Amino acid sequence: MLSALRLARSIPTTNAARSVQRAYSAAATSEMVPFAGWSMPVQYSNLGVGASHNWTRTNASVFDVSHMLATRITGKDRVKFYETLTVADIENLPVGSSTLSVFTNENGGIIDDTIICKHQDSLYIVSNAGCADKDLAHIRSHLKEFQNKGGDVDLKIIDDHSLIALQGPKAAPVLEGLIGKDLRDLPFMDGRFITIKGIECHVARSGYTGEDGFEISVPNSDAVEFTKMLVSDPRVELAGLGARDSLRLEAGLCLYGHDLDDTITPVEAGLTWTIGKRRRIEGGFLGAATIQDQLKNGVSRRRIGLVVQGAPAREGAQIFANGELVGKVTSGCPSPSTKKNVAMGYVKNGLHKSGTELEVEVRGRKQKAVVTKMPFVPAGYHKV
Template identity: 55%
Template structure:
């Protein structure tokens, strides 16, 4: 598909993806000797992974034989396997586990069905987002299973431990999980995984989960979710079985390994935030267009951290808001200024790429709320040039989650 692009556009796309080694703007550059390694690190190297620093880990940005753009298209058309073992996985035990986690996140966890999950947000007392998180409610007598970002791991573990000191009289405990975690994403992901499980995956819908054997490996937690906008699964597996499971899945001819480069472009096309770029502790859920993460019951009870600020913004509108934009000629990078027709600054870009799927330049930005209306035309400053920028709906590409009928 890249061969059909004009030479100038091809060069622009390549330039963007060649910069994916800098994908984590919030992470300081670390020496190779201090980088942490996932359980799949040597497996990546053996399979031609180009390793870079991300969130304190040595992670593959791409693989030999399949470029970043080709990997992106492969995920959209077939299936790709991503290593996400660097993420923070914890289990929360005890009969007061739901009360405990609801003291930290904005979601309505109590109302989740068994073996289902939701995207939620840790917030601070000012309403800022400390991290985004997936909270999974497993079987009634089993713990909550929770996955959050690697770059925030120390901060969130401290948050958990501080909160536990306030729950000394409650039945609740925290267990960090040292499992491997892989994400199988794309329209053919279900075909590849179905070969290894006895359960009928056509009955496992988006954000639902099971604990099962996969290719004979016991105690695997499978959740139908991911961060690409495609159908797919995240699989938490015993650490010493992670390489074997990856090898078994890759026996399917339609599955390829994929790295951070494709993951970033896929999530941006899907309108999904990268913590530290698009949301942070100075961003509220309202400003980040993530109000849907706040449960209705939680809003009415006003019992989550930062609720006063957040609920006031819902009522009165925030000063700024996260939007999607399509830019002319070139992609706007993180930090690019968004300007109005009078060249006054009205916001900043947080993420931007030439979209491999749409062959357009897309970006996320924060702008003054009155300037955030869909269809509004602004300008962005890219390498000292003024480019047209039109506010558009997100996701940029339609979500293909496998939802219940």
């Protein structure tokens, strides 16, 4: 009953080389797809994508997210260094807390989105597998420059651990049963080191489904056994890329390379909240001048959510207002939770307000669509 868990992992210099041997069981689907140099399951044989999605919303699912790039940043100047690369206010982030942030380029575009967890002696960073090569090249080039100027900072790729996501409203009771203690004092976006059945783990209360859940970093040697413990609970099922995509879209969460890229700024993407208040004033990160100007004077396009009538609108579908082409869809799918067709995209500024009526062209036909606030389903994040 194993997911597509890796038995070993390395971070080589090319995506093709990043493919690693993984263990599969009869539960794994025969439909595997290449994803950022990895072979990943779209779904598992016991549950289709829709059923897996609904199971996650009502119970708990395990996602193998070991393909994500995890790094540890150390040195007394680690916060100062990482604030040159991201828009986060790491200095004022409490120890044990995490924040979603973005790496920016010189034009304010998003190189990648990332999670930064602040510990007493280090920063624990998780970013996207598909961006691993360019992220590392970007970080290392600036790291070398920073170090040459006397900065005390170092980067270590965490290649000896796997990352397992346990997501859904039953995730907490499942994990509490293994730990033997209550986790109500661990709020969403906080992380700590916890021993689970003798296994030393980093447990972050986070995820990308819109539900309560955890992302658990486990030593490679223990990853398969740890996942066996999770899926032995009748409240837990395995889930693949199909459910992960529809869950994150319902939650209004962006997928890099689709809803975000290096031409889109965090202001255009509706991610202004990731820019710390101090950072908005002080800047100090790549592209700060562009982003500060947008914060003051506005942008020409905005990310929106849509509910689309008729057939589902997929990525690339054009968006119209009164016959004028005004934008395009970046993600879209039928929503298993709402039974509606939902989508995300970018339109001209001024057309982004909730309730605005638009049209989306699908298969050569224009269909009615309405701008809708995101998330499309209420978030289930745990708050203390």
